[in-house]
Amino acid sequence: MPGHGNYDRHPVVALDGAHPLWTGEAVWTQLAGLARATSSPLAVDCYPGVDVGAVRDALSAADPALVVVDVEAEAALSAKDLDELLADELTDDRVFGVLSRRRIGAFFHPGELDRLRHQLARTDRPTVVVGWGASLVVPAEAPVVLADLPRWEIQQRFRAGAGNWRAGNGEEDVLRKYKRGFFVEWRVADEHKRPLLARCSHLLDTTTATPKLVTGDTLRAGLEQAAARPFRLVPFFDPGPWGGTWMEEVCGLDPAPGGQHYAWCFDGVPEENSLRLGLGAEHVEIPAIDLVLRHPRELLGERTFARFGAEFPIRFDFLDTMAGGNLSLQVHPTTDYIQRHFAMPYTQDESYYLLDAEPGAQVYLGLRPGVGLEDVRAALEEGQAGGEVDADRLVNTFPARPHDHFLIPAGTVHCSGAGSMVLEVSATPFIFTFKLWDWGRLGLDGRPRPIHLEHGLANIDVRRDTDWTRQNLVDQVEPVDAGDGWTEERTGLHELEFIETRRHTFTAPVEHDTHGTVHVLNLVQGEAAVVESPDGDFDPFEVHYAETFIVPAAVGRYRIRGTGAGPWRTLRASVRDTERT
The missing domain is CATH 2.60.120.10 (Jelly Rolls)
Structure with a gap:
């Protein structure tokens, strides 16, 4: 194993100059003072997933004379109304929905928002409006605090029992909660947040139990500096049923809970990872997507921005099967299919670059000669009924050695076998994996992982047989x-x-x-x-x-x-x- 033991799990973008920072109780004292010092109500606009109740209670405790208005409690649609509104986007599927193009106003009663605007315009008492959408009801000149947190932390809270925004679904399947976030909430929230990055007077970091507060100017200076220099994102590691041991050793990880092994690492995915802005010995942690939203031209370049908009199109992540198991046998949708069924603009083309491999490791890639869709369907349906799938009869296997690079355009059946450490280089729509066969195992939640056989069969390109795969996807250096x-x-x-x-x-x-x-x-x-x-x-x-x-x-x-x-x-x-x- 070629590890050197110096992998940095906590990278920081160190800001130039001196910047004020408030932590803990000082955060709420500072915000209460800001509310008293302004003639307009103060808005604390909270990204979905922020504990609005905790923000509300902390502000009230810091200054009992403050009027604290919860815009969500006052004006948001009920959980039932939200479910009815979003039924088409969320679908009945456990994993896949349809990408939402809604705006935040759709989640509120318009009349109630108007009522709050009129009420707040007439108040002469120090007032703070909290919740997602708080900035919708304060005057244009009012100060706005952006309370933010990364998607990865939101997922951790989902697993701990938190629900989606105003959905009352804390006990629901985590995959369904993630689906609601991915297809609806985070899309709408990022669109709402984008102008707030330019407007906000302060940034409230709610990633950990100890809140941190910096000025909006500090946030913007940090993003501007990050867009002009090389940087790293804060990686996160996640266990899985096929996880290996390579990352534990090379990246210096503590053992995963419950005797599991780490399967994934997202090490370069701004949509999910966070970015730490260093302020001397301290730091604040923000969603890395804020950099993409704030400085897309500087980060992506004019031509890439013109093609993809404010989205980061490239993803780097790790897949660890060293001393582990095979990934699921899978296929990704074609661009035409992902656009028609899920409203995604581009698909998850990818590749496997082998950082390391055990002797005998292999990659499954492309169908064997003479294998047609009906052969695949019959074998996989038998597997779904409780039988075994002879994947070696259906799919080619190629030896996998360190620094091999296997190319996997959408429509190609594939998976990494056991004994490999893969650097996956891919396009960013990263949940669009149609599992075909998962080797009869259960997920970490004790349930079978979702199989999407019909989606998968609709996207398998049977022309990608052994000869085509070898000539086009293997050893193309x-x-x-x-x-x-x-x-x-x-x-x-x-x-x-x-x-x-x-x-x-x-x-x-x-x-x-x-x-x-x-x-x-x-x-x-x-x-x-x-x-x-x-x-x-x-x-x-x-x-x-x-x-x-x-x-x-x-x-x-x-x-x-x-x-x-x-x-x-x-x-x-x-x-x-x-x-x-």
């Missing part, structure tokens, strides 16, 4: 360039996919240029490396083995040199039509 002490290779992805990957192997510094699009990289070999600006535009940035890092489009030219034990390799991904050859 092409030399691109070389210099003194370095080589550059194209390792994929397939021409149907929009992501381009380049691997640099080096013993001397390597020059890179974003050429106007975002780069996502991982140090796939070597102890550590330093990312530098040839013009001194940012401080040298150190990364360690297996760490994913992002280089914004605005950076332009940069250099990577190895430190510690080498040789070194990086895998770099970018949007293909902005990659220069």
